[in-house]
Amino acid sequence: MNYLQFQKLFSAEEAIIAHYISIRYKEGIKCNHCNSDKVYQVKDRPKFFYCSHCINHFSVFKDTIFEHSSTDMRKWFYAIHLFLNGKKGISGCQLQREIDVTYKTAWRMLQQIRKAMGNKEVQQSFEAIVEIDETYVGGKPKKNFNKDNKNKRGRGTKKSPVVGVIDRQNKQVHAKVALPNKEGKKLTGKQLLSILNEVVKQSSIVMTDEFKSYNILSKTEHIHLKVDHTKEYVNGLIHTNNIESFWATLKRGIYGIYHSVSTKYLQNYVNEFCFRYNNRDVESMFDLLLLQSINI
Numbered sequence: 001m002n003y004l005q006f007q008k009l010f011s012a013e014e015a016i017i018a019h020y021i022s023i024r025y026k027e028g029i030k031c032n033h034c035n036s037d038k039v040y041q042v043k044d045r046p047k048f049f050y051c052s053h054c055i056n057h058f059s060v061f062k063d064t065i066f067e068h069s070s071t072d073m074r075k076w077f078y079a080i081h082l083f084l085n086g087k088k089g090i091s092g093c094q095l096q097r098e099i100d101v102t103y104k105t106a107w108r109m110l111q112q113i114r115k116a117m118g119n120k121e122v123q124q125s126f127e128a129i130v131e132i133d134e135t136y137v138g139g140k141p142k143k144n145f146n147k148d149n150k151n152k153r154g155r156g157t158k159k160s161p162v163v164g165v166i167d168r169q170n171k172q173v174h175a176k177v178a179l180p181n182k183e184g185k186k187l188t189g190k191q192l193l194s195i196l197n198e199v200v201k202q203s204s205i206v207m208t209d210e211f212k213s214y215n216i217l218s219k220t221e222h223i224h225l226k227v228d229h230t231k232e233y234v235n236g237l238i239h240t241n242n243i244e245s246f247w248a249t250l251k252r253g254i255y256g257i258y259h260s261v262s263t264k265y266l267q268n269y270v271n272e273f274c275f276r277y278n279n280r281d282v283e284s285m286f287d288l289l290l291l292q293s294i295n296i
């Protein structure tokens with residue numbers, strides 16, 4: 001959708017609410033209290049309905065990212081439009097200028113949109129060949145980092161580890177911020193395996209690098225194939241290039257547009273890049289995002 005199409009469709013708040021209703025209530029609006037379909041739009045307040053059966057009043061935005069916001073829905077829709085159209089998203093400063101809100105409001109809106117991007121049921125749908133890898137994002141490496149730790153890939157730094165799994169055939173990614181466990185250990189075999197098993201079916205072929213925590217895979221039904229990065233990056237079909245290129249996009253995005261991200265919000269940014277990657281061929285990403293903004 002380009003700007004003109006967007007303007008034409010969503011110039012008035014009524015049109016926005018009507019579009020939203022068509023996405024959320026595909027089978028018609030029902031009362032959220034008694035499920036009756038005898039509901040009527042409140043005059044001059046189009047986002048509210050009342051139920052003639054149980055006299056309940058409700059907002060069509062209940063349980064969504066828009067529910068507690070006093071920002072005009074035209075601004076919300078335009079923010080989502082801008083965010084999805086920019087390949088790498090937009091920053092709070094850019095959004096603040098575009099829709100004329102405070103920086104705090106713009107920043108909050110973007111976090112809510114990212115939350116919706118991650119609002120999807122995770123299923124064990126990855127199969128056949130998958131790649132798993134980990135990377136470090138955000139924060140600053142320790143001082144004298146190179147002296148203390150020769151591992152250039154960041155294991156052992158103060159950055160936050162993110163673990164990612166890619167289904168090579170369907171090109172779907174699942175990525176999670178993996179904070180240290182109770183004993184302060186990072187990226188244990190157990191932690192990696194639990195993230196892997198959230199999305200991967202049993203007995204899949206799992207490609208990893210030589211990182212020792214992946215040795216846990218030998219105790220599972222998965223078939224584990226390793227590439228030794230100290231010697232080579234691609235060994236025929238055994239490589240982790242897809243997940244590594246996802247990391248490159250994620251880091252370019254985060255460092256290029258957002259400059260830095262605190263650990264607290266890192267998962268939201270990871271959700272954003274997973275959503276973009278997984279839905280790159282979806283025709284209406286906009287409507288998909290509206291759908292995922294519900295039940296949050």
Ligand SMILES: [Zn+2]
Nearest residue numbers: 031034051054
């Ligand atoms: Zn009712």
